[in-house]
Amino acid sequence: MMIEIMNNIVIKMNKKYFVEKYGVDFYAKFKTEVGKKLDEIIPEVPDIGDSIFKSSYLMAIFFIAWYKVLEEMKISNEEIRLIIWTATENCLKKIPNLFISVAKKIYLKPMIRKAESHTKKSEENNLPEYDWKIKYEKVDDNCFYLSTYECGIKKLCKKFDVEDMLLIMCRMDYLTSHYLKSGFERTKTLGDGDEVCNNKFFINGECEWSPEKGFPERK
Numbered sequence: 001m002m003i004e005i006m007n008n009i010v011i012k013m014n015k016k017y018f019v020e021k022y023g024v025d026f027y028a029k030f031k032t033e034v035g036k037k038l039d040e041i042i043p044e045v046p047d048i049g050d051s052i053f054k055s056s057y058l059m060a061i062f063f064i065a066w067y068k069v070l071e072e073m074k075i076s077n078e079e080i081r082l083i084i085w086t087a088t089e090n091c092l093k094k095i096p097n098l099f100i101s102v103a104k105k106i107y108l109k110p111m112i113r114k115a116e117s118h119t120k121k122s123e124e125n126n127l128p129e130y131d132w133k134i135k136y137e138k139v140d141d142n143c144f145y146l147s148t149y150e151c152g153i154k155k156l157c158k159k160f161d162v163e164d165m166l167l168i169m170c171r172m173d174y175l176t177s178h179y180l181k182s183g184f185e186r187t188k189t190l191g192d193g194d195e196v197c198n199n200k201f202f203i204n205g206e207c208e209w210s211p212e213k214g215f216p217e218r219k
Contacts, residue, residue: 001042003038003061003062003064004038006058007035007062007065009040010062010088010091010172011031011034013090013091013098014087014090014091014190015027017087018030026073030069030070030073033069033072033073034062034066034069037065037068038062038065041061041064041160042061044159044160046129048127048130048152049128050127051152052110052115052118052132053116053131053132053152057130057153057156060152060153060169061156063168063169064156064157064160064162064165065081065164066080067080067084067165070083070195078163082170084168084172085171085172085175088175088176089179089209092176092180103180104180104181104203107180108182108201108203111146112144115134115136115146118132118134118136119134119136122135122149124148125213129155130152130155130156131147131150131152132150132151133148133150134147134149135147135149141203142202142203142204142205143200143201143202144200145198145199145200145201146199147196147197147199148190148196148200149190149195149196151191151197153166154166154190154191157169166191167192168205169190169191170189170191171211171215173186174208174209174218175200175201177205177207178206178207178208178209179209181204181205181206182201182202182203182204182205182207183200183202183205183206183207184200184201185199185200185218186198186199186200186218187217187219188219189219194219
């Protein structure tokens with residue numbers, strides 16, 4: 001399945017990171033146990049069809065497996081957060097500069113193309129239970145709002161009892177935007193207990209990724 005393929009790619013791309021930081025035995029055990037955990041989790045994952053958020057949904061599923069396995073390996077929540085962010089960052093860093101525009105199109109264009117119809121389905125309550133409910137508003141050719149009122153990742157985290165993982169995933173919007181040379185702004189998230197994720201995207205722009213500063217205002 002696509003989840004396993006994505007997971008294997010990300011783990012293999014981070015082999016050097018895991019081995020240098022934790023050792024060969026840790027890496028081997030982690031890789032094996034994540035595979036087993038996915039075998040347990042995947043049959044329980046609700047389908048969201050051909051959603052515009054499908055890739056984010058699949059990524060969250062294998063990171064839930066990572067989170068659970070790392071917890072079982074007695075890794076702290078703080079360190080798990082750093083592992084997930086670093087692993088994602090390592091993958092994004094491998095995108096050659098020449099291909100950033102292509103990666104950006106893969107990330108943003110399908111979302112923009114289908115956002116209006118997804119907004120309509122959200123208003124009509126005509127979506128799978130675990131899909132996102134949104135409101136899309138175009139500002140100009142470079143900027144749009146994508147307000148989120150229900151989040152599939154939040155629902156997955158609750159279902160699999162890993163709600164402490166939610167904010168790890170929320171903040172990764174800044175990480176992704178930084179490396180894809182896009183702009184991103186947000187002051188509210190469902191994960192922080194707000195009523196909405198007030199996402200503002202800039203197709204071309206800048207986005208700071210500085211987790212060491214924390215996220216006191218940027219949610």
